[in-house]
Amino acid sequence: MGDETIRVLVVEDHHVVRQGLVALLNVADGIEVVGEAADGVEAITQYRKHQPNITLIDLRLPRLSGVDVIQRIRMESPNARFIVLTTYDGDEDIYRALQAGARAYLLKGMTSEELIATIRAVHAGKSHIPPAIAQKLAERMGTEELTPREFDVLEQIVHGKSNKEIATELDISEATVKTHINSLLGKLGVSDRTQAATAAIQRGIVPLESLRKPQS
Amino acid sequence: MGDETIRVLVVEDHHVVRQGLVALLNVADGIEVVGEAADGVEAITQYRKHQPNITLIDLRLPRLSGVDVIQRIRMESPNARFIVLTTYDGDEDIYRALQAGARAYLLKGMTSEELIATIRAVHAGKSHIPPAIAQKLAERMGTEELTPREFDVLEQIVHGKSNKEIATELDISEATVKTHINSLLGKLGVSDRTQAATAAIQRGIVPLESLRKPQS
DNA sequence: GAGAGGCTCCATCAATGGATGGAGGGGTTT
């Protein structure tokens, strides 16, 4: 290999965006779109079928999230290379995607030149993280991890539950809820539950979509 | 007019999305993209220059929001027809866009057929609101309007301020802050400030972007 | 087996938040 054609799989649920990407890539020299998928499950099917060199993938996908897709594919094909493409820069997702093994992270605002250059770079074995993203990663690195339980509590806070309700929901005492809150406030660097809720949403720790009429 | 070509202006800040739209539309019969803009100011310039039949516009734009663009253009060209295109369905924006005179509202997940059909329909003088959107509009209609002051307070709440801080910021007494909160909680149909904050974000009343390192 | 860290619980206290009901001034509409 070397100057062979780079075979790309495009995974993106928004029709127009996907069609735009495909159109862009197909006019680029040395790049060929070998498959398209509109959701996570389809992405895996298409990957197995086409074994692309590069998978361009949105993180917000129906059925199976981008991060899940990356993880699963990497289990069977550790050399799979992913470029994550997202509208939006809530840091938690970036972090998880890179953890899962994505090689590059691009915002949809990029130009076609950037996109193509990144595909070539990643195919050549390089990684590419834009400065703006790198900075957010650095910020989040400074942040301590929430424990699973703290995360549960945070999720409930975002959903507007009171301490008493959280205690009932998680089947622990209100005192314990307070303990967790106290510790997660510290870790998030905020001083009350409202700030915790907005921080969680903004960082993508708790997905905004879950707010509608969520879990039990 | 009648079976003449429909002249379309595409306003969208994400390169790939814009290119996708243009590519899609240019292969459609009877539709021609006469201009493109990547921000609100450019949109107005392009509109004046090309006088398109239909303007396809994203709401989230740099420099000047989609709603502002629609309002300004409509002042000089009351017959201008807009189709709003958005990734995302926070209701407040929908409402404002339709108020401002948009004829249709589409999510980016739509198919190219839907898009083209909608362009033709709007050009023929019809309006088009997808059922999912119509429902949200209906929901929001049932909701009472916040007064300007209540809105100010809500904004501060979302930014994590305490009542005392809000009082200082808005230069009113803490008692007054509480009065406003009490009334806005009622109008939003929620029972505490945390729920108010998440509701505000989720409905698009207070933009998520303002959370980083915001105002003042 | 001695930490370390996570989860659980406790009590206590101070601060914050929210409900209620009442009140006056300013503006607009009818």
Add this chain to the structure above:
DNA sequence: AAACCCCTCCATCCATTGATGGAGCCTCTC
């Protein structure tokens, strides 16, 4: 002018929240 709404303020009361420090249990690691 009367009615209405918004904005402002007040006092009072109770509920919720957050801080602090202490404690036992479990599991994993060294």
